[in-house]
Amino acid sequence: MTDAGAQTLNTMEDSSKEEYKIHSFDPETQKLLKTALKDPGLVDLEAVSNIIVDQSLKDQAFSKEAGRMCFTIVQAEAKQNNSSMFRSHLLNRLQKEFKSREQMRKRSILEWVCYVSFICNIFDYLKVNNMPMMVLVHPLYDCLMRLAQPDALKNEEEVDCLVLQLHRIGDQLEKVNADRMDELFFLLRDGFLLRDGLSSLTRLLLLEILEFRAGDWSLSDAAHKYYYSEVHD
Amino acid sequence: MLSGDLIVDGRHRAKARAFSNSPQLSVSPSAPYQQAMSSRYKHCADSDYRTEENRNKRQRWSHCRKRDADGNVRRSRDESETHTSDGRGSNRPECFTTPESAGPMSRIRDWAEEVENDEMRTSVRRDIERYRRRILTGDSVQRERKMSSGSSDSRDSRDSPVPGDIETDETVLMRRQKQINYGKNTLAYDRYVKEVPKHLRKPGLHPRTPNKFKKYSRRSWDQQIKLWKVKLHAWDPPADEGSDLQAVDLGEVMDFELDVECSVDPDPEASSSKSSSSSLFPEVDLLRDSGTPHKMMKIDEAEMA
Numbered sequence: 001m002t003d004a005g006a007q008t009l010n011t012m013e014d015s016s017k018e019e020y021k022i023h024s025f026d027p028e029t030q031k032l033l034k035t036a037l038k039d040p041g042l043v044d045l046e047a048v049s050n051i052i053v054d055q056s057l058k059d060q061a062f063s064k065e066a067g068r069m070c071f072t073i074v075q076a077e078a079k080q081n082n083s084s085m086f087r088s089h090l091l092n093r094l095q096k097e098f099k100s101r102e103q104m105r106k107r108s109i110l111e112w113v114c115y116v117s118f119i120c121n122i123f124d125y126l127k128v129n130n131m132p133m134m135v136l137v138h139p140l141y142d143c144l145m146r147l148a149q150p151d152a153l154k155n156e157e158e159v160d161c162l163v164l165q166l167h168r169i170g171d172q173l174e175k176v177n178a179d180r181m182d183e184l185f186f187l188l189r190d191g192f193l194l195r196d197g198l199s200s201l202t203r204l205l206l207l208e209i210l211e212f213r214a215g216d217w218s219l220s221d222a223a224h225k226y227y228y229s230e231v232h233d
Numbered sequence: 234m235l236s237g238d239l240i241v242d243g244r245h246r247a248k249a250r251a252f253s254n255s256p257q258l259s260v261s262p263s264a265p266y267q268q269a270m271s272s273r274y275k276h277c278a279d280s281d282y283r284t285e286e287n288r289n290k291r292q293r294w295s296h297c298r299k300r301d302a303d304g305n306v307r308r309s310r311d312e313s314e315t316h317t318s319d320g321r322g323s324n325r326p327e328c329f330t331t332p333e334s335a336g337p338m339s340r341i342r343d344w345a346e347e348v349e350n351d352e353m354r355t356s357v358r359r360d361i362e363r364y365r366r367r368i369l370t371g372d373s374v375q376r377e378r379k380m381s382s383g384s385s386d387s388r389d390s391r392d393s394p395v396p397g398d399i400e401t402d403e404t405v406l407m408r409r410q411k412q413i414n415y416g417k418n419t420l421a422y423d424r425y426v427k428e429v430p431k432h433l434r435k436p437g438l439h440p441r442t443p444n445k446f447k448k449y450s451r452r453s454w455d456q457q458i459k460l461w462k463v464k465l466h467a468w469d470p471p472a473d474e475g476s477d478l479q480a481v482d483l484g485e486v487m488d489f490e491l492d493v494e495c496s497v498d499p500d501p502e503a504s505s506s507k508s509s510s511s512s513l514f515p516e517v518d519l520l521r522d523s524g525t526p527h528k529m530m531k532i533d534e535a536e537m538a
Contacts, residue, residue, distance in 0.1 A: 083418075084352075088345035095344045128348055129355040135347040 020069045021062055025055070037069070040077040040086060048073070049089040053097070056118040063114040064164075067121030074126060087126065091135075094119055098139050101146070113161040116143045120165040124172070132172055140173060141180040148187040150195060159202045163209045170209075171217040185213060350407075353414075357406045364399065364446045399446050409445040412458045416442075416465060425468040440464035 022033050029051060036048045052070060056063040073086050097104065097115055105112040120143075123136050146152060147162040174181040191198070192206040208227050212219055219227070400406060416422065429439060443449075443457040 084349065087348065091345040091348060092343070128352045129359065131351070131355060133348050134351060135344045139344075 020072075021065055022069075024059065024062070025051075033069075036073050036086075037076060039080070040073055041080050045073075045077070045086040046089040049086055049093055053090070053093050053118070057097075057111050057114045060110070060114050060117065063118040064121060066118060067123075067125035070122060071125040090122070094122070095139075098143075101143070105146070109155060109157055113157050116147065116161055116165060119143065120169055124169050132176060134176065137173065137176050138180075140169075141177065141184065145180075145184055145187065148184055148191060150191065153191045153195060153198060153202060153206075156199060156202055159205055163205045166209050167212065170213060174213075174217075181213075185210070353407055353410055354403065357403060357410055361399070361401060361406070361446070368399070398448050400448050406445055409443075409454060409458075412455075413442060413445065416458065416462050419465065420470050421465045421468040424470065425465060428468065440467075 020033070020037070022030050025033065032043055032048065033051070036043045036045065040048075052066055056066050070086070070090060074084065077083060077086050098119075101112065101115065104115060119136065120140060123133060123140055126133060144162060144165060147158045152158040152162075170181070188206055189210060192203060192210065198206075204227070208219075208223075211223055215223065400409075425440065434441070440461050443454065443461055449457070
């Protein structure tokens with residue numbers, strides 16, 4: 001009883017303390033999202049999941065952080081109702097988008113990059129009994145492999161997205177499926193060594209991620225200095 | 234050889250017919266659907282056939298589910314499972330391959346459903362470990378309040394089995410957990426938990442969640458679940474609040490009785506209570522008025538079995 005009470009208090013504190021990037025929504029939607037975060041039983045969670053996904057597909061900054069918000073809603077719903085409607089709606093929508101990802105990429109690189117960034121963020125934040133959602137592992141690899149194809153490597157937005165995702169969840173993905181990570185890095189290595197016409201930034205990013213993985217998903221101090229000294233200056 | 238096939242086929246057909254006759258199916262299967270089913274039955278092994286049975290049950294239970302109210306349509310699993318005939322399977326699970334080519338019959342399984350199953354599987358595994366530890370350490374009374382999911386089976390010492398007697402088959406446990414979850418996912422259960430605090434519950438009088446870790450025959454377990462559900466109906470919301478819900482629930486209660494009659498060991502008690510069911514909820518009245526409902530004896534019998 002007291003435990004539960006304290007926990008509820010904690011979550012309430014957390015959600016009021018933590019900043020979710022929802023100021024770009026209209027007031028009505030902001031209210032809906034705030035309710036979803038605190039009292040998910042009161043709102044249409046399918047609508048909420050669609051709002052979050054829609055925004056993620058438009059707004060790159062949002063797509064990189066929306067996972068945390070989804071995590072809070074999932075937690076709140078589990079505690080309140082012992083159910084997971086929100087997560088189901090979210091995954092259904094992500095699966096739907098996944099099926100048409102090639103059209104999405106043709107339609108808009110931004111949307112595609114946002115999608116990958118969002119689904120990776122979801123994978124990073126939402127765990128099931130402390131385990132990653134295994135059902136997402138192959139789809140994530142499919143997305144990342146797509147970003148490592150020759151035509152995508154010519155596109156700095158896609159390369160940027162690819163290396164960012166690998167920095168964030170590369171180690172987790174490798175733990176659950178190392179073979180596909182090898183496959184992915186063969187592509188990256190070949191891309192770096194054999195492709196003509198890559199921009200120097202792309203080559204730098206690729207080289208860094210190769211070194212990052214080779215160093216067991218971290219950069220040595222020297223390597224860090226090598227890649228980032230100019231940024232710091 | 235040939236006759237064996239026929240037998241299998243015949244049994245499944247009979248089952249399929251039973252399906253279409255059963256009144257509680259919310260969606261009456263259309264002809265092509267049935268055809269697809271029976272052709273599938275020819276290939277499927279006994280385990281599939283069991284899943285089918287379970288699925289049927291789940292559909293029935295879903296009638297009184299409270300949390301689908303937000304308009305979420307539960308997908309029929311049959312649609313998503315018809316992809317098996319395609320021989321394209323490499324070493325990768327079919328759900329991850331060729332999403333673009335998904336025609337009318339998608340080969341991708343449902344991500345959401347997959348995650349739900351994973352969640353249940355890992356919970357069940359965790360529960361087994363806890364249950365083992367609890368039995369081994371022997372303190373069955375103190376700890377169990379803290380156990381989170383499913384097994385809220387409070388237990389007197391008579392109930393604690395020796396460690397070797399635990400049901401550890403994951404498919405069995407998952408199936409049981411699903412049944413328990415469907416029972417708990419009702420308004421009646423919420424009301425019950427709120428109105429009767431755990432320490433005030435009397436064995437026999439109040440519904441008690443069946444213990445999924447004990448070894449029971451399939452029939453005994455299903456019977457326990459049914460009786461548990463029937464008892465929980467005593468906490469259904471008042472009839473005037475949601476008449477729709479009540480109508481469905483009544484159908485379900487009657488259905489339980491029918492099932493009891495069909496079982497090998499027909500209980501005269503049950504059929505008599507059914508025939509005298511001029512009142513809306515015979516069992517409910519029984520529970521509310523008399524302190525010792527007849528049902529309680531049956532639960533105990535089932536548990537001893």
